Amino acid sequence: MSAAAAVNVENLTIAFGAFKAVDDISFCVEAGEIFGFLGANGAGKTTCIRAICGLLSPTAGKITVAGRNVADDLLAIKALVGYMSQRFTLYPDLTVRENIAFAGALRKMPARKILARAKELFRFTGFDYPQDTLVQNLPGGVKQEVALCASLLHDPAIIFLDEPTAGVSPAPRARFWNLIKQLSTAGKTVFVTTHYMDEAEQCGRVSLMQTGRIAALDTPQNLKTANFPHPLYEISPSTAAAPGFAAALAASGAGAVRPWGLRYHLEEQNADLWRKFSAERAGQFSQRRITPTLEDVFLKLVGGSAA
């Protein structure tokens, strides 16, 4: 465990009956980094984040946040962190102002400070609806912005965002990530879960989750270079050649083939066989050398669809 660790998780297991939602995982989040949890629904991301925030008790293992043990020092940790659930947690029948005031009051913030801080956060996120709007009358993405502001109100040192951009359209999604980066620049630790690959690319380090376990954990760049030491090609077969093409390519022994929409990604493992296949099938397909993305890594390690 590093001295500067914001979050340290050791052998965490969370079981619901016989089902292990989180299965003996260990990791460490450094202070000031953007740490991403990438995984399909049901991979255990939310369960893990809830345990770290003290919202459910682990079956086994030890969690420390800012050097304090969650099991012993929960209230102090709750005062220190900000948490935004993937569920919508604001009160729809209260106005934006009332929701923010309530969130601040729970944090024992003086009214004046709440106002100043809310103004700052709203300017930051570009929120420009009247603050007397009932939350139920806001569009979905805007509601999420208000929820984010509510969880950042007390200027927490460690911020947990559970799928903050689920269902949010591209423009506000970009704004969200600008905000997350600014928080990180300001020295805050951001722990974010997502199943968007482009979002995971922006994290300092990413943990790939699969059925309660960590399949891989590193910087996005390291994940790519470590998992794709060989060249990667994108292959588009012509319409006429498409039937049976993938099977033939896989059988050629040139490398590992993974479907990519209507195209295929070929991870070259035997350059000679690949040249031979290309010569035999000349004119039946087009190819280009590509650099691997996190999605390639994800599909290779976890398999199936990320979303």
Add this chain to the structure above:
Amino acid sequence: MNFNAARALAIALKEMRHILRDPFTLALGLGLPLLLLLMFGFIIDLNYGDIGLKVQDQDHTRFSREFARTFSSSGYFRLEPFSSEIAPVSWLDSEKASGVLVIKENFGRYIKSGRQGGAQLLLDGADNSKTGVVLSYLAGIMDAANRKFAQTPPRNSPEIRTRFLFNQELNSRWFIVPALATVIIGLLGVLLTAMTVAREWENGSMELLLSTPVSPLEIVAGKLLPYFALSLTGTVTVYIAARLVFGVPFNGSQIVYWTACSVFITAALAQGLLISVVARQQRLAMQLSMISGLLPAFLLSGFIFPVESMPVFFRYFTMILSPRWFMEISRGVFLKGAGFMELIRPLSALLAINAVLITLAVKKFKTDIEP
């Protein structure tokens, strides 16, 4: 457990806003008590006067006429003579009369010779409540008749003179309306708070609450406060209606009554909160609160059936139910003018129930998100 008053107040303020923006809750808290009181106050009337009584006089003597007059002069019966061709039972069958009095032939002779059984009174046993009242009137009438026909007045016979205290006219509304207030507060309080915690679980806001350092005690206190204000307002409305519309006298001390009211309201609200905390689903909470609010308030509070005449088990069981104790207080204060000293037992019981319910609600409050 930590308690921060400012945080509890913030929750109370938020809860107050929910109430003010929800017409249903407002109607439930303010309109329903009044509606129930007026409905029940007018419908439930245990006084029977002007009972239609068919009379068949087969004797036609001075005695038979005198006997029939005893009934009419009691003030409770309206006599309607009918001829001997009609079968007496048919009046009851067709529900055209509440009772049929048949004075047999030779009634006069029976009286003179001191024999019994010269007359017959037929009553509808299917209408239990009315028949019970008629029987109670009958005792007095027979007494009067005996005195009238006795050739030699009985000497040294023991006589009980009954005087009704506190409700001299035995006006059933005076008895029922204060009790009805108990039923209404008891039911309403449970219903009002039963939704509040369950709603937070269902719409996800509990997750936000629990991710802050807020404690269950602060949540419970913050939720009790605004609903207390709402219930108290509803209770004041019921009180005013009881006095103005039904003219129920109030012989006790206002301080005693409203202190007891406050304790009882809190107990009902705490019961609803406990249900909400445990159920965590609005529908389940609604069902539990209907059952646990309605049944004790109506059936086990002494409102309809006196606690003293219940089977032993229920006599003890009612002790853990707050309506039973407040029923005692409400009737005592309204009609008898009872003070703190006379009410020390029910008041202590209510306070104890309060302490248990609130402690349970706080202890049972789950701070874990997943089941």
